[in-house]
Amino acid sequence: MSIFRLGLVRGLIGGLIGWAFGFALVVGVRLALGLTPQWRPMAPGLAAYEPAVVVAGIFFAIGFMLGAGTMTDWLKWARGIPTPFHHGPRIPGTPEWARYFSVDYSHKVIGVQYGVTGIFLLGVGGILAMIFRLQLAQPELNFVAHDVFNTMISAHGMIMIGSILLGVGAMSNYLVPLMIGASDMAFPRLNAFAYWINLPGAVLLITAMFIGGWNTGWTGYPPLSARAPLGVQYFFLGVFFIGLSSILGSLNIIVTTLRMRAPGMTLFRMPIFVWAAFATAIIQLTATQLIGLSFLMVLVQRILGMGFFDPRGPVWFEVDKWVGGGNPLLFQHLFWFYSHPAVYIFVLPGLGIISELLPVFARKPLFGYKWIAMSSMAIALVGFLVWAHHMFVSGMNNYLRVPFMFSTLLVAVPTGVKFFSWLGTLWGGRIEFKTPLLFSLSAISVFLIGGLTGPPLATVTTDLNLTDTYYVVGHFHATMFGGFVFPFFAALYYWYPKATGRMYSERLGQLHFALMTPAFWVMSLGQVYVGMHGMRRRVATYEEALGIGTGQLLITIAGFVIFISVLIMLYNLAVYARRAPKAAANPWRSRGLEWQIPSPVPEVSFATTPFVVGEPYDYGLPGSRYVQMAPLPAMTGGD
């Protein structure tokens, strides 16, 4: 099989052709109109070819999607050619391994594609973090040039967010159809499109580092981002395409959840992870538009001079009749309207994983199932009403502070429900301390650190002192690790035998846990500590007089321990487990639908329609059942 038949290779070739086409198009149009090929920049310091580079970036994505073949069926439909859907590879005869590098409509393939891409980006972001943690290990180091440092922290932030979104996509794409007994997602082609659009997004995001970088942090606030180097444009475009993936993927999850459930599976018999994925999808579907819009507005401000966020106006541009009036605060409102709920996009699936795993390993019913399900929905809802707590020091109207403070503190209520349910589930259980459970427990402890450091940031008086310090960094990383990274690793270990049919090394898994959990406590509490001692965010170095050198060194060491522990996991899953013994069909004795079918899951997941006949988490209750795989006996009249 030639590598030129792989969707990934074709996509990259198509992308490069698209890029060249887009660049030539813009320059060509200018030449045809008798203009100079380069621009008069809209702001001082912007690159002369910036508009052409931006259009080329857009055509890169289009070329990539066409080349990879994600739109082939839609283009056929538009020409009236029938495109019947069938299980198995999209192009018959594709070898099994090649399906993972090509466009494939099976949600199981797409789920793995999401997961592997997510872990790849996690590695890229992690390496960046390791490099700039070296720079911060001691006061006044000059290991990394300061503008490179700025690019690195900005790229670390957004690449990690991309990685988390892909990880969330991996879990929801792979698990939701299996958990609800569906043959696939409701829209398999859209599902493939939603995955593949991440790839040009990721490529642009990484390219951004090499075409000048950008110094705005992951938030990209104007006016700084309106003057930043060229890299910021590919950062915007990359986020835009990854956001498009979020929107289309979440649409698919919602329709699948509402329409494809197995017979007997009422909403309140769905696995708790499906509830979490559903709540997540609601946020992704709606809020994501706003970050796309806010980034698009800065993008056009830079290349077309549209002064959304420019109070002064481009005064070097002589044709203006109306000048200025822009307001950078608008950007912050639009940006945080997504980027705060985005945090719940990152953590809700992870919290769902914790709730999903605890009953299996405690062999007890999940404590307060309905409350947990509703708490996910409540977090999603309240999450829309809290965005301006990121703006307490932004100069927005002061009277907005207190309402946003209260709505933010309100988030603690549904989150607290989850904590009580986890404790209630573990209480008195016969707990089996396997790797997935251990990671769930670390997730709970780490998320508790993240949760408890939250209220001082939500409270206006304390936030005014803590904002823009490493305290925020510590809080944020604790919520991300507790809400996503640890549960994601738990999920990887838990469903690995499902996806591959092999069992990883429990010993290496526990080693990973034993290294990563304490290291993360040190790192996160260390960040909180140096923040409270005056370490500012996003600075490339600090003075010895702050007295935080030891703390910073500990954070760096802990960071490296985490990095090494993740390498152990990758060895465990990618190398060790390949020659490991076959896993038992249901190694965790789970009641979930996905464990009632063979591992790895066959092409058609459910040979017969499963029937849901009971509550999902009634572990240990005598006589209780969740699913019946064989058809129910036919109903006879007059019963």
Added chain:
Amino acid sequence: MAALTETHHESYAWKSQNNRLGMWLFFISESFLFGGLLVSRFFLWGGTRPDLPQLVPLIITVVLLLSSFYMNRAEVAIAHDDRRTFLRSLLITALLGTIFFLGVLFVEWGFSFNEQGKLVLGNHIHPTDGVYGAVLYGMTGMHALHVLSGVILILILWNLGRKGHFSAKEHFGVEATAIYWHYVDLVWVVFYPALYLIGTPVAHGH
């Protein structure tokens, strides 16, 4: 692999029901985009608006509203297997949509070629005219992009309909495009007053 069985979820009606839900979710999502633009307009313009000529926007608004009527007519026609009316109404809709699109581009924005053959913008307002230009071009541009994609969809439908696709029972593609068209129309019904009617007019150069 060949003997793979299809699932019970295969009927056209069942699939259309999925598609319909997906479509409405897409509209909800899009509403946040247009809502964000609308919020930006009120945040940046407040109680003012640029003092612009009113006639062209009014005419193209009428054209767009009229097109929705023909789109509906097309959908009703195919539901009654009246292919002639279906195709004719689609063409009229596409034509009216194109008039709207060109009206925004060449009259409202005022693109034209000057004596040297250079593409220039008309004289009354430019994208670089502070927030007035930015918001006006941003909102009309985002909306015009949707109109353009709607016209393309309608032309695809027309081409498929000409080849004998769609029937009284199976025409979800028509239904979806029709609702999309009405949705884009509805967005303009909100955008038009926000841009041209509400607020105190502010003249050139304050």
